[in-house]
Amino acid sequence: MNTTCPNCGTDGLEKVYEISDIPTHSCLLMETREEALSFPTGDLVLGWCGSCGHASNMVFDISMNAYSTKYEEVQTFSPVFSGFQSELIDRLIEKHGVREKQVVEIGCGKGEFLLELCDRGNNTGVGIDPSFVPGRGDWNSQGRCRFINEIYSAERHSDIPADLVVCRHTLEHIYPTHEFIQTVRKTIGDNLGTLVFLEIPDQQRVYTERAFWDIYYEHCSYFTQGALERLFLSCGFEVLSSWKGFGDQYLLIEARPLPEGQAPTFRVQEDLEEIQAIVKSFAEDAPRVVRGWQERFKSWHRDGKRVVIWGAGSKGVAFLTTIGVGDELGHAVDINPHKHGYFMPGTGHEVVSPESLVQYAPDVVLVMNGIYEDEIRRQLAGMGLEPQLISV
Ligand SMILES: [Zn+2]
Structure with a gap:
């Protein structure tokens, strides 16, 4: 574990958050569900530096990097x-x-x-x-x-x-x-x-x-x-x-x-x-927030609700893998057509187009970035859909 800050060289990073076995990439296009489910994973141990305020993954392994033309991160379709x-x-x-x-x-x-x-x-x-x-x-x-x-x-x-x-x-x-x-x-x-x-x-x-x-x-x-x-x-x-x-x-x-x-x-x-106090409360509170989402997904599943997330980029991958979502979620929706028909690393959910929701008729749409909520609501209304919209 690297306890020296790569941003200022000070030793003694403070561990504030930890997640294990998460996909080492979030925006690579996976052609099959199998490929997505067996995608390489790594650990993240967030270490905060009290000297410069930067935080880094203390167990980051650069050899896991695989940036290529299969990396699809474009957001300008919005x-x-x-x-x-x-x-x-x-x-x-x-x-x-x-x-x-x-x-x-x-x-x-x-x-x-x-x-x-x-x-x-x-x-x-x-x-x-x-x-x-x-x-x-x-x-x-x-x-x-x-x-x-x-x-x-x-x-x-x-x-x-x-x-x-x-x-x-x-x-x-x-x-x-x-x-x-x-x-x-x-x-x-x-x-x-x-x-x-x-x-x-x-x-x-x-x-x-x-x-x-x-x-x-x-x-x-x-x-x-x-x-x-x-x-x-x-x-x-x-x-x-x-x-x-x-x-x-x-x-x-x-x-x-x-x-x-x-x-x-x-x-x-x-x-x-100020940041030190905020970091401390995040470290204490984040596990409770994750558990809260796990409960919500369980209850939707129990009630037979059709749930999708809107936004199949890094936020979507991290949201699903951190909570540990499987069949409780139907699809991941994205407006970037270059992502459609591919699968999300880690959980293997298929990325579908907004138009496909007409047939799926979701009860709940989880918006991965609230800044797009109005844009998404308008697009759904244009297709005659009025699901419950929740910005995470
Ligand atoms: Zn530092």
């Missing part, structure tokens, strides 16, 4: 999500003048953010991600964007020039976070005009809302606002802005490299004492 993404692009173009610039995106997924940013700002882009799949979407910028199907590495990709480095929902998948941000700083070198924009989930909300479905194997690193700011300041950056977005679910940060030897002036969120 108008709520794509609207949020477009607002971020507005901000980069309007506030930071990202026009006719060179953009590098580390962990670009299927490239939809980079392509839109390059389309609207007439920028040139390089996206790096082992899960990139060509030919999705219809963007004018496709000819100005190049994609590299690899995991980002200093050796192979540090010579790509960048006016803007984007990194969204990637750092939480990286265990040595300090080493990673330090590498980004090194590759920028003397190009002090380079802007770095990074986005990740906010773990303070997870603790406060007892959102155990947001803790899973793929995420080996968990940040609060202060932990993220401390990381950037300790790696030779000045923080320009640090805020929360998407219904306060995400942390967003903009930073610029500092010349060597120059100290940052940004004042960090002094949240350690």
